[in-house]
Amino acid sequence: MGVATFLGRRAGGRKASFTDWLCYAYLAVAFLTIALPVVWLVLSSFKPESELTQYPPTILPNAPVLLEIEGQPRPLPAYTIEGREGVFGLRAQVGRIAVLIDPHPPHEQVRVEATTITRLAEPHLEVSNYTEPLTARLSAFDFPLFLYNSAFVTIVATILSVVMNSMAGYALSRYRFRSRMGFLLLVVFALMIPQTVILVPLFLVVNSLALYDTLWGAILPVAATPVGIFLMRQYMLTLPEDLFEAARIDGGSEWQLFWRIAVPLSMPAIAVLAILSVIWRWNDFLWPLIVLQRSENYTLQLGLNAFQGEFEVQWHYLLAMAVLSLLPVTLIFAFLQKSITGGIATTGMK
Amino acid sequence: MIQMKPAGLALHGVVKRFGPTEVIPPLDLVVVPGELCVLVGPSGCGKSTLLRMIAGLEEVTAGRIEIAGRDVTHAESAQRGVAMVFQSYALYPHLTVRQNMGFGLELAGRPKAEIREKVDAAAAILRMTDYMDRKPKALSGGQRQRVAIGRAIVRQPDLFLLDEPLSNLDAELRNEMRVEIARLHKELGVTMVYVTHDQVEAMTMADKIVVLNGGRIEQAGRPMDLYRDPQTAFVAGFIGSPRMNFLNGAALGEPSVHTWGIRPEHLAISPTEGDWPATVELVENLGSETLVHLQADGIGPVIVKLGRDATFETGGHVFLTPDPSAVRRFGADGKPLRR
Ligand SMILES: Nc1ncnc2c1ncn2[C@@H]1O[C@H](COP(=O)(O)OP(=O)(O)O)[C@@H](O)[C@H]1O
Ligand SMILES: [Mg+2]
Numbered sequence: 221m222g223v224a225t226f227l228g229r230r231a232g233g234r235k236a237s238f239t240d241w242l243c244y245a246y247l248a249v250a251f252l253t254i255a256l257p258v259v260w261l262v263l264s265s266f267k268p269e270s271e272l273t274q275y276p277p278t279i280l281p282n283a284p285v286l287l288e289i290e291g292q293p294r295p296l297p298a299y300t301i302e303g304r305e306g307v308f309g310l311r312a313q314v315g316r317i318a319v320l321i322d323p324h325p326p327h328e329q330v331r332v333e334a335t336t337i338t339r340l341a342e343p344h345l346e347v348s349n350y351t352e353p354l355t356a357r358l359s360a361f362d363f364p365l366f367l368y369n370s371a372f373v374t375i376v377a378t379i380l381s382v383v384m385n386s387m388a389g390y391a392l393s394r395y396r397f398r399s400r401m402g403f404l405l406l407v408v409f410a411l412m413i414p415q416t417v418i419l420v421p422l423f424l425v426v427n428s429l430a431l432y433d434t435l436w437g438a439i440l441p442v443a444a445t446p447v448g449i450f451l452m453r454q455y456m457l458t459l460p461e462d463l464f465e466a467a468r469i470d471g472g473s474e475w476q477l478f479w480r481i482a483v484p485l486s487m488p489a490i491a492v493l494a495i496l497s498v499i500w501r502w503n504d505f506l507w508p509l510i511v512l513q514r515s516e517n518y519t520l521q522l523g524l525n526a527f528q529g530e531f532e533v534q535w536h537y538l539l540a541m542a543v544l545s546l547l548p549v550t551l552i553f554a555f556l557q558k559s560i561t562g563g564i565a566t567t568g569m570k
Numbered sequence: 571m572i573q574m575k576p577a578g579l580a581l582h583g584v585v586k587r588f589g590p591t592e593v594i595p596p597l598d599l600v601v602v603p604g605e606l607c608v609l610v611g612p613s614g615c616g617k618s619t620l621l622r623m624i625a626g627l628e629e630v631t632a633g634r635i636e637i638a639g640r641d642v643t644h645a646e647s648a649q650r651g652v653a654m655v656f657q658s659y660a661l662y663p664h665l666t667v668r669q670n671m672g673f674g675l676e677l678a679g680r681p682k683a684e685i686r687e688k689v690d691a692a693a694a695i696l697r698m699t700d701y702m703d704r705k706p707k708a709l710s711g712g713q714r715q716r717v718a719i720g721r722a723i724v725r726q727p728d729l730f731l732l733d734e735p736l737s738n739l740d741a742e743l744r745n746e747m748r749v750e751i752a753r754l755h756k757e758l759g760v761t762m763v764y765v766t767h768d769q770v771e772a773m774t775m776a777d778k779i780v781v782l783n784g785g786r787i788e789q790a791g792r793p794m795d796l797y798r799d800p801q802t803a804f805v806a807g808f809i810g811s812p813r814m815n816f817l818n819g820a821a822l823g824e825p826s827v828h829t830w831g832i833r834p835e836h837l838a839i840s841p842t843e844g845d846w847p848a849t850v851e852l853v854e855n856l857g858s859e860t861l862v863h864l865q866a867d868g869i870g871p872v873i874v875k876l877g878r879d880a881t882f883e884t885g886g887h888v889f890l891t892p893d894p895s896a897v898r899r900f901g902a903d904g905k906p907l908r909r
């Protein structure tokens with residue numbers, strides 16, 4: 221299917237109906253609200269530091285045109301003045317008065333109202349926003365280390381999450397034991413409690429287990445999630461009981477029934493769970509912020525925080541590194557998109 | 571090579587209750603080694619429940635189950651030496667035919683070479699050699715059925731359990747597989763317990779038929795014994811196709827007879843003379859045989875089966891004569907009346 225036919229899809233009929241238009245409008249609004257901030261982030265990450273604070277803000281990444289002028293200690297930004305020919309270097313701006321210098325001898329000084337001058341800019345990608353934090357080892361930002369920490373937390377937490385949630389889901393869907401319903405209700409209730417509510421007790425538990433300020437402290441409390449248990453249980457309920465009985469007659473142990481039958485057949489749900497877990501853990505900020513203290517334990521999301529100093533925010537680095545931290549999850553989505561949507565459709569999850 | 575040592579099966583006072591409802595009242599049954607025993611009965615009479623208790627998939631409420639002389643009442647399924655073919659086939663969808671058939675041996679940790687050899691042998695018996703690397707969803711119904719049977723054969727069980735294995739197949743395939751299973755039973759010399767609601771399957775395949783009704787055994791015996799000498803009206807009506815004509819004894823001048831039965835093939839039809847005048851309502855010509863639906867005056871609807879091609883005019887008047895030696899009379903309790 222080409223892009224045009226894809227975009228022009230209709231519910232049916234030869235002409236787009238009212239509901240089709242409504243649908244397009246809704247999708248367009250949704251797309252813009254989701255995509256615009258990301259586009260803005262990416263564009264801004266390529267702007268030089270001075271451009272970020274420019275008012276009015278520019279859309280595309282530009283850099284000011286600079287003029288080397290004899291007698292001036294440093295290059296001056298180029299401006300045009302309303303009603304005058306030529307380009308001038310801005311030396312100072314005090315209140316509403318701007319002081320400009322003609323680059324051509326005899327370097328005449330001009331004082332005009334600040335509202336009458338216009339800055340000159342040229343397209344420019346400030347790649348150093350990316351390269352400097354990555355290579356120059358800025359004081360507080362150790363990208364490779366943070367990347368490693370993030371990857372470690374994400375991968376280990378996801379593996380644990382898949383294993384534990386699918387085992388819990390298997391037990392809740394296959395075994396008949398007393399208080400089975402009670403357990404399930406507990407899980408459903410846990411679904412309704414926001415993480416912020418249990419933050420303090422969770423911290424106390426983690427602290428008393430000597431997990432404070434370790435990566436495991438960021439991993440273990442979030443390994444088994446109510447969402448994951450519920451998702452796996454619902455999916456495994458749909459597997460036909462006959463298969464498990466057949467395997468039982470074939471001599472399968474409980475573990476083999478789980479591992480050889482339930483797990484392979486639950487792959488769509490497991491894929492969804494794994495991908496959700498990767499996204500959650502990768503983007504997690506609040507819990508790691510609380511549990512991780514020393515900067516050598518920081519994940520990327522915490523590391524980005526280092527650009528927000530006490531007195532100034534290094535926006536140009538912050539934005540560039542934020543773009544980098546988005547990449548892995550974006551790539552996962554791009555490549556596994558089919559299996560995510562397919563899996564969600566078959567698990568009945570929205 | 572595939573070899574079985576057929577095992578006998580014995581149920582002693584086996585009871586099954588689901589909560590308060592008793593699905594199987596105390597039931598005794600003996601299946602001798604090498605026998606093909608067909609459990610037949612209407613839907614919901616407890617056939618599957620009984621089979622699942624034998625397989626160890628369902629707890630026994632009371633009583634004892636023995637396989638090969640060993641008490642297995644509380645043994646795990648895998649310890650009973652049984653293999654089961656499910657109505658749904660229950661093939662593992664993520665495994666190939668070969669893996670499906672070898673699954674039991676693989677779980678038991680048998681060497682790869684042995685698994686391969688046995689799976690190949692079973693595939694040859696079932697003529698499935700060309701499909702070994704397919705997944706179940708790429709197979710037709712009949713092929714899936716074969717794989718399910720193959721999976722059972724490979725494990726060389728002492729006892730084969732089959733729960734309505736042919737009910738998902740179309741009529742032609744059902745006939746074919748019926749013959750196939752009967753052939754397998756002979757070739758392998760294995761004990762089979764075969765559940766079906768189809769009395770034709772029961773009649774054609776069984777060494778012994780067990781007719782179940784409401785969880786109770788109505789009658790057990792060789793097919794022709796059940797056909798010739800039904801011990802209850804239920805069996806008389808259940809075995810044989812089309813079913814036995816049940817007529818009201820009072821209408822025939824025998825008030826002590828509650829149900830007066832005669833099989834459709836034991837009625838003679840004549841245009842000129844006979845015991846009961848009747849009107850032809852419908853003629854079904856099946857080629858080799860003809861089914862005539864009639865209304866006998868003052869007696870009720872009657873079906874006659876003729877072993878030949880015959881033509882009758884709908885609405886025409888004819889006479890029917892029952893073969894006196896083939897008449898079965900039953901009392902109000904469903905038991906046969908001797909006279
Ligand atoms: N797990 C169960 N719980 C309660 N009742 C059941 C259960 N399984 C079967 N039954 C009941 O037992 C009876 C026999 O069922 P079943 O053995 O499946 O019949 P059949 O195989 O002869 O059609 C039915 O009335 C059914 O409703
Ligand atoms: Mg059944």
